[in-house]
Amino acid sequence: MNDHRGTTERGALLSLDGLEVRYGGAIHALRGVRLEISDGEIVAVLGTNGAGKTTLLRALTGLLPAHKGHITGGTLTLAGTSLLGLDPADVVRRGIAQVMEGRRVFAELTVEENLRTGAFTRADKRAVAADFDRVYSLFPILAERRRATAGYLSGGEQQMVAIARALLAGPRLLILDEPSLGLAPAMVRRIRDNLTEINRQGTTVLLVEQNARMALSIADRGYVLETGRVVLDGPAATLLADPEVQRLYLGIGEREGVSIRELARQRRAEQQGVVSR
Amino acid sequence: MTSRSPLPHLPLSRLTVALLAAGYLLAPWRLSDFWLSVLIYGGIAAIGAVGLNLLTGYTGQVSLGHAAFLGAGAYTAGYVGVDLGWPLPAWLVAAALAGGALGALVGPAALRLRGHYLGIITLGLVLLAQHIFQEWNALTGGATGRPTTLDASIAGVDFNELTVLGQPFTREQSWFWLVWALTGLAALAVANIVRTRPGRAMQAVRDREVAAEMLGVSVTRYKIGAFVVASALAAVAGALQAGFQQYVSPSEWSLLLSIQFLAMIIVGGLGSTTGAVLGALFVGALPHLIDELSAGVPWLAGEQDSLISVFALNQIVFGLLIVLFLTLEPHGLAALWVRLRTHIARTPRWHALTRRRTG
Numbered sequence: 169m170n171d172h173r174g175t176t177e178r179g180a181l182l183s184l185d186g187l188e189v190r191y192g193g194a195i196h197a198l199r200g201v202r203l204e205i206s207d208g209e210i211v212a213v214l215g216t217n218g219a220g221k222t223t224l225l226r227a228l229t230g231l232l233p234a235h236k237g238h239i240t241g242g243t244l245t246l247a248g249t250s251l252l253g254l255d256p257a258d259v260v261r262r263g264i265a266q267v268m269e270g271r272r273v274f275a276e277l278t279v280e281e282n283l284r285t286g287a288f289t290r291a292d293k294r295a296v297a298a299d300f301d302r303v304y305s306l307f308p309i310l311a312e313r314r315r316a317t318a319g320y321l322s323g324g325e326q327q328m329v330a331i332a333r334a335l336l337a338g339p340r341l342l343i344l345d346e347p348s349l350g351l352a353p354a355m356v357r358r359i360r361d362n363l364t365e366i367n368r369q370g371t372t373v374l375l376v377e378q379n380a381r382m383a384l385s386i387a388d389r390g391y392v393l394e395t396g397r398v399v400l401d402g403p404a405a406t407l408l409a410d411p412e413v414q415r416l417y418l419g420i421g422e423r424e425g426v427s428i429r430e431l432a433r434q435r436r437a438e439q440q441g442v443v444s445r
Numbered sequence: 446m447t448s449r450s451p452l453p454h455l456p457l458s459r460l461t462v463a464l465l466a467a468g469y470l471l472a473p474w475r476l477s478d479f480w481l482s483v484l485i486y487g488g489i490a491a492i493g494a495v496g497l498n499l500l501t502g503y504t505g506q507v508s509l510g511h512a513a514f515l516g517a518g519a520y521t522a523g524y525v526g527v528d529l530g531w532p533l534p535a536w537l538v539a540a541a542l543a544g545g546a547l548g549a550l551v552g553p554a555a556l557r558l559r560g561h562y563l564g565i566i567t568l569g570l571v572l573l574a575q576h577i578f579q580e581w582n583a584l585t586g587g588a589t590g591r592p593t594t595l596d597a598s599i600a601g602v603d604f605n606e607l608t609v610l611g612q613p614f615t616r617e618q619s620w621f622w623l624v625w626a627l628t629g630l631a632a633l634a635v636a637n638i639v640r641t642r643p644g645r646a647m648q649a650v651r652d653r654e655v656a657a658e659m660l661g662v663s664v665t666r667y668k669i670g671a672f673v674v675a676s677a678l679a680a681v682a683g684a685l686q687a688g689f690q691q692y693v694s695p696s697e698w699s700l701l702l703s704i705q706f707l708a709m710i711i712v713g714g715l716g717s718t719t720g721a722v723l724g725a726l727f728v729g730a731l732p733h734l735i736d737e738l739s740a741g742v743p744w745l746a747g748e749q750d751s752l753i754s755v756f757a758l759n760q761i762v763f764g765l766l767i768v769l770f771l772t773l774e775p776h777g778l779a780a781l782w783v784r785l786r787t788h789i790a791r792t793p794r795w796h797a798l799t800r801r802r803t804g
Contacts, residue, residue, distance in 0.1 A: 285657070
């Protein structure tokens with residue numbers, strides 16, 4: 169797909185520069201993160217547990233204060249306007265919707281009520297109705313099961329509800345946190361195809377994943393986060409071919425068989441060694 | 446599937462509505478004043494239960510503080526309806542406002558605490574309120590209580606001495622009509638909140654608080670809003686209770702009353718407005734039913750060689766029912782009712798009669 173690198177002057181949709189986040193004034197969770205997403209892109213953010221992915225998402229969606237976190241430096245803008253200090257409802261109104269990790273459907277509401285809640289901040293009934301049609305054609309199974317209680321759906325269907333619900337917020341930027349988590353491979357492929365289609369229809373996508381192969385297979389570009397820093401970024405194809413990424417996230421290479429987490433720990437130990445020297 | 450109704454815009458089917466309307470009109474002619482008073486207390490409790498269900502069943506906030514709001518409503522009504530001598534609409538609205546305001550004060554606690562912790566805080570509220578009720582002599586008459594013969598007239602119709610076309614009615618007959626009209630209004634209002642935008646928001650907050658917030662639902666507004674509506678309805682129930690029994694004392698607004706309200710919505714079925722009304726009737730009428738049924742049983746009742754007193758039997762049955770409902774039918778009477786209805790609808794002979802429109 170398109171390579172948007174070097175086109176930042178045309179105006180990125182989302183732009184982070186030198187972003188610093190601390191929890192409770194002590195834990196330094198993000199350190200000078202620079203990240204840009206252009207209109208129409210799919211961007212993947214990779215990283216192991218504790219790398220700062222969740223903190224990054226909280227910073228984007230205004231949920232940091234709920235976790236006693238603060239942005240202590242840097243800029244964060246959507247289409248040129250700052251998102252700093254906005255609460256989650258404002259962020260949704262500005263056009264960012266997030267599909268949270270673990271799906272989190274409203275278990276006792278029906279599929280349709282879940283989706284209506286997605287459009288909670290919107291007043292334009294016709295636009296909402298059009299978006300209902302759009303998500304129902306994207307996920308025909310949800311149209312079939314619109315009156316079913318969401319808690320009784322399968323994991324994959326619940327993931328579809330979560331994505332559809334976020335789309336009903338009418339976002340310019342759709343953020344997904346680990347959408348492949350806990351799903352069967354066939355369902356992961358379906359979700360991946362859905363995301364490609366959603367992007368093709370004009371929604372920019374930020375995909376945060378541990379499943380690097382899935383994420384990089386549909387992304388235009390990717391960023392690798394480690395201990396709160398962007399350690400690597402570039403076109404998805406370049407990242408897929410990168411020996412470090414292969415070793416750490418795809419389990420290919422000399423240390424094959426060692427767990428990904430263990431590799432990351434070793435690598436962190438190496439890095440800290442370098443810093444202390 | 447706790448509260449799905451077959452009709453999209455009415456909580457009950459038309460047949461049920463017709464039967465309820467007939468019962469509402471005819472009951473005062475057919476029932477004794479004793480059973481009417483049982484139903485009046487049941488209706489009053491239903492108003493409080495419907496509110497608590499909005500708070501606990503739909504928004505997921507456990508509250509043991511309901512008794513405090515009922516008491517606040519009772520004394521507000523006593524002040525406005527007796528001390529100031531204002532008529533029914535005035536003391537009802539005053540009680541609702543006072544209850545709502547108190548709910549808005551307590552509600553913010555729910556933002557920081559949930560589940561058991563919120564339960565403990567609201568438990569403290571009941572103890573605090575009972576203390577105030579005992580000490581504020583000017584308003585409450587202290588520990589011995591105060592008379593609350595409220596002016597129950599609205600637009601020239603006095604429900605304490607109702608006369609229609611020269612025919613006088615007893616106090617029980619008139620209050621039955623008054624209370625159940627208000628119960629119907631309260632249930633309808635809550636049912637409408639529940640099935641529209643604010644209701645979806647409350648249930649979203651209950652099911653997944655953070656996910657709801659991520660969609661732009663203000664958790665603060667709906668949590669506190671549920672508290673305000675629930676406490677306003679509790680205060681209305683308290684005001685009606687004060688008006689009907691004409692005397693109130695602080696010991697009534699105890700923790701036991703709060704627990705009874707929780708029992709009503711659990712037995713009725715959490716997250717069902719119809720269930721809350723059924724639960725209130727059930728819990729309210731149960732002691733009297735047991736009383737009635739045990740009259741002929743030799744080793745029961747108040748006789749000297751009786752094995753167990755009716756009062757003790759009541760408590761045992763009450764406790765047993767809560768345990769049984771929680772373990773066997775967590776969705777309560779409402780679910781039993783739905784199951785019975787489905788069963789009837791599937792029986793061919795009844796199918797034509799009870800078939801209803803879909804969509």
